[in-house]
Structures are given as C-alpha cells and as structure tokens.
Amino acid sequence: MRIDKQQIDQHNTDLQKVHQKRFDFAKSEITNPESIIQKLIDFNVAIPSWALGTGGTRFARFSGAGEPGNLEQKMEDIAVLHALNNSSGAISLHIPWDIPSNYTAIKKLATDLNLKFDAMNSNTFQDQKGQALSYKFGSLQNTNKAIRKQAIEHNIEVIKHGIELGSKALTVWLSDGSCFPGQLNFRKAFQNTLEGLQEIYAALPSDWKVFVEYKAFEPNFYSMTVGDWGQSLLYANKLGPKAFTLVDLGHHLPNANIEQIVALLLMEKKLAGFHFNDSKYGDDDLTVGSIKPYQLFLIFNELVEGMDARGMNHATDLGWMIDASHNIKDPLEDLLQSIEAIMISYAQALLVDRTSLNKAQENNDVVAAQEILQSTFRTDVRVIVAEARLRAGAALDPIAYYRNNKIRESLIKERGVNNITTGL
Ligand SMILES: [Mn+2]
Numbered sequence: 001m002r003i004d005k006q007q008i009d010q011h012n013t014d015l016q017k018v019h020q021k022r023f024d025f026a027k028s029e030i031t032n033p034e035s036i037i038q039k040l041i042d043f044n045v046a047i048p049s050w051a052l053g054t055g056g057t058r059f060a061r062f063s064g065a066g067e068p069g070n071l072e073q074k075m076e077d078i079a080v081l082h083a084l085n086n087s088s089g090a091i092s093l094h095i096p097w098d099i100p101s102n103y104t105a106i107k108k109l110a111t112d113l114n115l116k117f118d119a120m121n122s123n124t125f126q127d128q129k130g131q132a133l134s135y136k137f138g139s140l141q142n143t144n145k146a147i148r149k150q151a152i153e154h155n156i157e158v159i160k161h162g163i164e165l166g167s168k169a170l171t172v173w174l175s176d177g178s179c180f181p182g183q184l185n186f187r188k189a190f191q192n193t194l195e196g197l198q199e200i201y202a203a204l205p206s207d208w209k210v211f212v213e214y215k216a217f218e219p220n221f222y223s224m225t226v227g228d229w230g231q232s233l234l235y236a237n238k239l240g241p242k243a244f245t246l247v248d249l250g251h252h253l254p255n256a257n258i259e260q261i262v263a264l265l266l267m268e269k270k271l272a273g274f275h276f277n278d279s280k281y282g283d284d285d286l287t288v289g290s291i292k293p294y295q296l297f298l299i300f301n302e303l304v305e306g307m308d309a310r311g312m313n314h315a316t317d318l319g320w321m322i323d324a325s326h327n328i329k330d331p332l333e334d335l336l337q338s339i340e341a342i343m344i345s346y347a348q349a350l351l352v353d354r355t356s357l358n359k360a361q362e363n364n365d366v367v368a369a370q371e372i373l374q375s376t377f378r379t380d381v382r383v384i385v386a387e388a389r390l391r392a393g394a395a396l397d398p399i400a401y402y403r404n405n406k407i408r409e410s411l412i413k414e415r416g417v418n419n420i421t422t423g424l
Contacts, residue, residue: 053421055325066411177220244272266306273319289341
C-alpha cells in the first residue's frame with residue numbers, strides 16, 4: 001500500500017482555501033511563524049514496530065483487520081503515516097519480533113519508503129520459544145550467572161542486527177525487579193545489572209548510544225531494578241558518555257513532575273530522548289496528549305528551553321519515539337493523532353516568549369510567568385502544524401485523507417482480516 005502523491009495534492013487543493021484563510025490569521029498573531037514551520041518540517045518521531053497492530057490488555061485482545069503480518073508490512077504502514085504527516089520517517093525495531101531475514105532487502109525497502117532505522121529494542125522481559133533459560137526471576141539482575149550471560153548475549157545480538165541496518169542506538173528496558181519484600185537483595189541486583197550493562201556497553205560501536213529506560217512498577221510490583229530516573233541516571237553515569245536515561249511518559253508514579261525530570265537530565269547531558277504516550281492511572285499507553293495535553297506542553301517547554309541552552313538540534317540530538325498501545329482504535333489513526341499532539345505541543349513550546357518568561361522568573365512575578373505559559377498553551381497552532389505538512393508535500397488533514405481514501409479498507413483487501421502483528 002503506497003500513498004499516491006497526486007491524491008495528496010488533490011486533497012490539499014480541496015482544503016486549500018479554508019486553510020489559507022486560517023493560516024493568514026495565525027501569521028498575523030504569531031511573531032516568528034517561518035522559523036517554527038521549518039523546525040516542524042524537520043521534526044520526526046519514530047514509530048515502534050509493535051505499534052502497528054492492535055494491542056491487548058491482560059484480559060483480552062480484540063484484533064483489528066488488515067494488520068501488518070511481517071516487518072515489510074510494518075514498514076509500509078509507517079510509510080503511509082510518513083506520507084500523510086511528514087513526521088514519521090523512522091522505525092524502531094524490536095528483537096526478536098522483527099529480525100530481518102535479509103538485511104539488504106530490508107534496507108532497500110527502507111530507502112524506497114524514505115524511512116530510517118531508529119533505536120533497536122532488546123527483549124529480556126519474556127521467554128522466547130526454545131530459549132534455554134528463563135527470565136522469570138529477572139535477566140541482568142538474576143542470581144544465576146548463566147541467565148545473566150544469556151541476557152547480555154541477546155543485547156549484543158540486537159546491537160549486531162542494528163549495525164547491519166544502520167541504527168545508532170540500543171534501548172534497554174528491563175522488567176527486572178521483585179514482587180515481594182525480601183525476594184531480592186537490592187544492592188546485589190543493582191550490581192549484577194550494572195555489570196551486565198557494562199558488558200553490553202563495551203559491545204557498542206563508537207558512534208552508538210545506549211538508552212536505559214526506567215519504569216516505576218509492572219510487571220514487578222514491589223521493586224523495579226531500574227525503577228526511576230535516579231536509578232537510570234546512576235547506571236548511565238557509571239557506564240560512561242555513550243549511556244543516557246530514556247524517559248517514557250507512562251513509567252512514572254502518579255503526579256511525578258516529568259518536566260522537571262527532563263530539565264535536569266538535559267542539564268546533566270544525560271537525556272536520551274522520549275517514549276511518548278499518555279495515561280490516566282499507570283502505564284496506560286494511551287494516545288499522546290489525550291489525557292494531559294498541558295503536561296505535554298510543559299515538557300516540550302523544558303525540552304526547547306534546555307536544548308536551546310545547550311545549542312542542540314531539536315530534530316536530531318535526542319531520540320523521539322511513540323510508545324503507545326491501541327486497544328480499541330485503528331492503530332494508524334491513533335498514531336496520526338499522537339504525532340499531531342506532539343507537533344502541536346512542540347509548536348507551542350517554540351512559541352513561548354522566553355525573554356519575557358525569563359524576566360518574570362528573575363523578578364519572581366509568578367502571575368506573569370503563569371500567564372505567559374498558559375496563554376501560549378491556549379494559542380491554536382493547528383494551522384501552523386498543517387502548513388508545515390503542506391510545505392513538505394504531506395496532507396493538510398491526515399486523518400480525513402486516511403478515511404476518505406479508505407486506507408484501512410485497502411489494507412484489509414491486501415492482507416485479509418486475520419493477519420496478526422508479530423509480538424502482540
Ligand atoms: Mn517505553
């Protein structure tokens with residue numbers, strides 16, 4: 001399934017008049033629209049290979065139809081998103097769910113589809129068919145040295161797959177931890193994990209990074225061995241300059257001040273990047289911006305401020321990825337919504353009047369500082385985001401295009417109703 005460029009042009013022509021009117025108004029309200037639009041055009045968020053199918057809960061999974069059944073089809077789905085929004089030009093692979101059978105063919109397909117390979121993800125949170133030793137009691141933390149060794153070797157294998165594809169980073173998320181008090185010696189678990197990560201780190205090519213992702217709870221419910229940003233930062237600092245802390249928005253305890261965490265990790269040059277999603281209660285993996293859009297804006301506000309303070313390139317110096325699950329929606333529509341929410345928050349953060357905000361902060365003018373952020377958050381920048389898409393040759397209204405042109409129906413015709421995405 002490939003999107004026809006002429007059909008996108010037709011879609012844009014149909015919407016052009018209304019769009020132009022709105023854009024002219026926005027331009028008159030916003031001080032630096034051109035610089036914001038260029039930054040939006042450059043900004044991309046990777047799509048993980050596991051986000052293209054319908055996810056489940058621990059109770060049930062209600063499959064969608066026309067889902068991608070192999071890596072090639074997953075890449076084609078992401079290319080559909082990228083053609084529609086110009087902001088989804090990378091795929092993040094999960095090993096072993098997405099081991100390419102032919103690197104050359106997969107790389108050629110990526111080039112044809114205009115996709116890059118983002119960070120590689122290892123998996124020691126479940127046992128694979130035929131696997132010698134079990135991760136029931138953890139992987140890198142395990143009291144059994146042979147199990148630790150198996151987990152280390154798996155991560156090194158993931159790096160090797162990534163080298164073949166041109167990826168530049170490994171994301172390690174460990175489900176390691178304990179479910180009951182007394183089960184684990186915290187210090188030994190930490191040390192075993194650190195030693196394992198050190199061996200993995202030693203296998204990284206010189207231009208690679210390793211991202212240490214943390215999570216407060218689940219699947220372990222008493223302790224997690226990489227449970228919060230402090231623990232992740234401890235590992236990253238001990239590992240060295242190629243190791244960073246990865247923030248997944250759903251991996252905090254309720255009400256954590258994620259924007260402050262982001263600001264400090266950036267200051268310490270240890271922020272790897274993001275897994276975007278949203279949540280009401282725990283690691284809910286809901287559509288980005290669907291529950292707490294103001295928090296998303298505040299996070300982007302810190303990101304832009306912190307990256308500019310260090311002269312970083314917004315588009316390339318951090319890793320941006322969606323990590324959400326879609327239980328009741330069409331995954332592709334859900335991903336379009338998530339990317340749109342990210343682009344809106346990013347555009348708003350670019351719009352913040354930093355000189356005035358700094359001044360208000362220096363003068364302890366609490367009301368002025370709050371007004372600056374809230375009035376920016378309440379500015380409608382959707383037309384600016386749409387203009388960036390238009391200039392990049394993507395669709396003014398991606399979801400309308402997707403529905404009007406019956407993309408899912410075409411995918412069902414092509415793949416059938418019973419295709420199930422690998423890994424889900
Ligand atoms: Mn994640």
